[in-house]
Amino acid sequence: MNYGSFDDNSREYVINTPKTPLPWINYLGNKDFFSLVSNTCGGYSFYKDAKLLRLTRYRYNACPMDTNGKYFYIKDGDTVWNPGWQPTKTDLDSYECRHGMGYSRFNSSKNGVSASLLTFVPMSDTCEIHKLSLTNESGSDKEITLFSYVEFCLWNAMDDMTNFQRNLSTGEVEVIGSAIYHKTEYRERRNHYALWYVNTDIESFDTSRDDFLGVYNGPDCPDAVKNGHCTGSVASGWYPVGCHEVKVSLKPGETKTCIFILGYCENPDDDKWEEKGVINKTPAKKLIEKFSTEEGVDKAFNELKDYWATLLSRFHVDSENPHVNRMVNIWNQYQCMVTFNMSRSASYYESGIGRGMGFRDSCQDLLGFVHLIPDRARERIIDIASTQFKDGSAYHQYQPLTKKGNSDIGSGFNDDPLWLIAGTSAYIRETGDTSILDENVPYDNDWSVATTLFEHLTRSFNYTVTHKGPHGLPLIGRADWNDCLNLNCFSEHPGESFQTFGPSEGPVAESIFIGGMFVKYGKEYADLCALCGKTDEQKRAEDEVATMEKAILSHGWDGEWFIRAYDANGNKVGSNECEEGKIYIEPQGFCVLSGVGKETGEAEKALRSVEKYLDSKYGIMILQPAYTKYHVELGEISSYPPGYKENAGIFCHNNPWVSIAETVLGHGNRAFEIYKKTCPSYLEEISDIHRTEPYVYSQMVAGKDAKFFGQGKNSWLTGTAAWTFTDISQYILGVYPTLKGLSIDPCIPSDFGDFKIHREYRNASYDIEVHTNGSEKGVKKLIVNGQEISGSTVIPYDENVKEYKVTVEM
Numbered sequence: 001m002n003y004g005s006f007d008d009n010s011r012e013y014v015i016n017t018p019k020t021p022l023p024w025i026n027y028l029g030n031k032d033f034f035s036l037v038s039n040t041c042g043g044y045s046f047y048k049d050a051k052l053l054r055l056t057r058y059r060y061n062a063c064p065m066d067t068n069g070k071y072f073y074i075k076d077g078d079t080v081w082n083p084g085w086q087p088t089k090t091d092l093d094s095y096e097c098r099h100g101m102g103y104s105r106f107n108s109s110k111n112g113v114s115a116s117l118l119t120f121v122p123m124s125d126t127c128e129i130h131k132l133s134l135t136n137e138s139g140s141d142k143e144i145t146l147f148s149y150v151e152f153c154l155w156n157a158m159d160d161m162t163n164f165q166r167n168l169s170t171g172e173v174e175v176i177g178s179a180i181y182h183k184t185e186y187r188e189r190r191n192h193y194a195l196w197y198v199n200t201d202i203e204s205f206d207t208s209r210d211d212f213l214g215v216y217n218g219p220d221c222p223d224a225v226k227n228g229h230c231t232g233s234v235a236s237g238w239y240p241v242g243c244h245e246v247k248v249s250l251k252p253g254e255t256k257t258c259i260f261i262l263g264y265c266e267n268p269d270d271d272k273w274e275e276k277g278v279i280n281k282t283p284a285k286k287l288i289e290k291f292s293t294e295e296g297v298d299k300a301f302n303e304l305k306d307y308w309a310t311l312l313s314r315f316h317v318d319s320e321n322p323h324v325n326r327m328v329n330i331w332n333q334y335q336c337m338v339t340f341n342m343s344r345s346a347s348y349y350e351s352g353i354g355r356g357m358g359f360r361d362s363c364q365d366l367l368g369f370v371h372l373i374p375d376r377a378r379e380r381i382i383d384i385a386s387t388q389f390k391d392g393s394a395y396h397q398y399q400p401l402t403k404k405g406n407s408d409i410g411s412g413f414n415d416d417p418l419w420l421i422a423g424t425s426a427y428i429r430e431t432g433d434t435s436i437l438d439e440n441v442p443y444d445n446d447w448s449v450a451t452t453l454f455e456h457l458t459r460s461f462n463y464t465v466t467h468k469g470p471h472g473l474p475l476i477g478r479a480d481w482n483d484c485l486n487l488n489c490f491s492e493h494p495g496e497s498f499q500t501f502g503p504s505e506g507p508v509a510e511s512i513f514i515g516g517m518f519v520k521y522g523k524e525y526a527d528l529c530a531l532c533g534k535t536d537e538q539k540r541a542e543d544e545v546a547t548m549e550k551a552i553l554s555h556g557w558d559g560e561w562f563i564r565a566y567d568a569n570g571n572k573v574g575s576n577e578c579e580e581g582k583i584y585i586e587p588q589g590f591c592v593l594s595g596v597g598k599e600t601g602e603a604e605k606a607l608r609s610v611e612k613y614l615d616s617k618y619g620i621m622i623l624q625p626a627y628t629k630y631h632v633e634l635g636e637i638s639s640y641p642p643g644y645k646e647n648a649g650i651f652c653h654n655n656p657w658v659s660i661a662e663t664v665l666g667h668g669n670r671a672f673e674i675y676k677k678t679c680p681s682y683l684e685e686i687s688d689i690h691r692t693e694p695y696v697y698s699q700m701v702a703g704k705d706a707k708f709f710g711q712g713k714n715s716w717l718t719g720t721a722a723w724t725f726t727d728i729s730q731y732i733l734g735v736y737p738t739l740k741g742l743s744i745d746p747c748i749p750s751d752f753g754d755f756k757i758h759r760e761y762r763n764a765s766y767d768i769e770v771h772t773n774g775s776e777k778g779v780k781k782l783i784v785n786g787q788e789i790s791g792s793t794v795i796p797y798d799e800n801v802k803e804y805k806v807t808v809e810m
């Protein structure tokens, strides 16, 4: 069942009912100011950091679902309605929400009045714009009262939802004309305030929630709206809000537009005040000046649209498959941008106060983002590496505002260091910019011990080399990519965090998955050594990789598939010997995509076992059989009910690993079958089962053991975005950036048909035409600017050549 449809020409998803199975959201903002907005106008905004600088309040766990957003109430006679349906939930005569690239639009109508609301965050200002047009489509005059409503968060979102004994006494505002300023804590250590403004005269305002709503009301029935008037309240403590009351008289056919600005404003510490107790409004005035006219807003909106058009043109496919076209050209790349910006911090499932920027998460996000804005990827790599420790290990997470490692979670996830090699290698393969390796980068933000980035990578590599267990396989530490495989934790009491309880090191528990990663990124490290002329180091790296491959094949092979790990007692995890959790997806995907067992047959066998034991109609499950009881020696993985999350859920993130692995073995049909099963656009038809947004990937789909098999959860912030984009663009469509140039070696289903790709790469553009001739894999002929070349890599041969026309015969 569908709740909307794709409008590919406009790059929008059009939702045609507010009653989607779950809130279907979008992200606004590009760099510093961000908002989440749902299809019923729910959501919240923050500046740089969803935990530390949150502008508006959102209620996770709220009932009704998706409570609090930026709301507009249209009071037309006795009828009150909202353009996004919530919070009054008045039945609308028509409703449409269009989520686009960095903006959302709501078109709705009731009783002869139509509302068109456009909301977006401009490219270079720290604010969110709401442009609301009301049109009288009836035959008689309309006297409408329009109310706005935002509820301010007292900045630190964690403190805001816990420290009521203090917070209910700190709230402060100022109101000047149509501008409401939220300035809680500005009197002391903050140098920022929020602005909520409308570009027209107002009848009245409210800034105290109790006065606007009524103490025992919710936003669904504010007293002020019911009475038709705001009260002019000035908040002091309690719950500051921003509400405007605007009279809108409309003749038949007439349209009037109001522009609302939600702004974040910052002043220098020594210039905070206009006069005693009165905030310096200079930054707010700048925002008001820029955006209080329709011309100003339209200009900013066009800038945003142009920005996305240019960005998305960097990789464009034109194939016979509309799902592939739309995911590759629009939504998958868009989600890659969002995951790059957010890491795993703020979504409708990530509260924005927990997990800041993940070390491994952000490194992987780079894989799907680096081709879009390489300079921002470069900056991010340096930020991430700056949180690494001297011994190569890493803080598992860092806070986006401070860029400092998060000591609550600490380190000890032994896959983390290797992901830094993955991200850096992707950046250099994309740009050819080896100067990044010479950058001086601190450890744990301590400049006194800074070294080159190259040395950081060496320490990442060495971390695995020096942390091996009894079988010569990598020690797992607290966990590897699978945060829930906690082999050294042994937690027996509720409330202990699986990620921090117990020793961070254990001398026995080993991960075959990290082994596979080491082979993959050890080779990429060796390639970087070669590129930099460090041949001794290259040789050492290659030897270490070979040693690891041997260890995997000797101690990590179970006969039909790769073992997952050895636990702290030296027992196998993910082996036929186990009662539950006999086979896991991660080592099959990563060992095979790294080439382990490719020549000797284990790779092929492992993938056939995945197909036989782990596949389902909605995707490949993470393990089978599901754990039915808690295993203290395995940790969080066995804490989930069977079929959910890491316990036999379909963890979308590692489905592309298996798809990539299939391409490594040349199986185009199977690689694409895997791609299809989790591809949002293909799932649109089953939105009633899948429930999450059909335009983005979710972290998880419930596995076959779960009650709700096929149900998606945790949409948006998942490494699935970057990995699927890598899979489809670099392995299936086959345009893979190497250190020297673009390799073009597709691996596609035999009925895929011919396709074209436009790719911007290292200051040149590539127009690639692939004649597939019914083949799954194998390039027979490659013609570059009229010349046939050998091999499959197009090496830019002259920096003055800016256009490459490439024809591929398969």
Ligand code: BGC
Binding pocket: 355, 483, 484, 499, 636, 645, 646
């Ligand atoms: C989740 C994991 C996540 C981990 C760390 C666990 O509860 O299941 O997916 O990686 O928390 O935040």
Ligand code: NOJ
Binding pocket: 344, 358, 360, 361, 480, 481, 482, 483, 484, 646
């Ligand atoms: C989500 C986390 O963000 C990611 O770091 C982890 O790899 C997966 N869960 C699997 O546990």
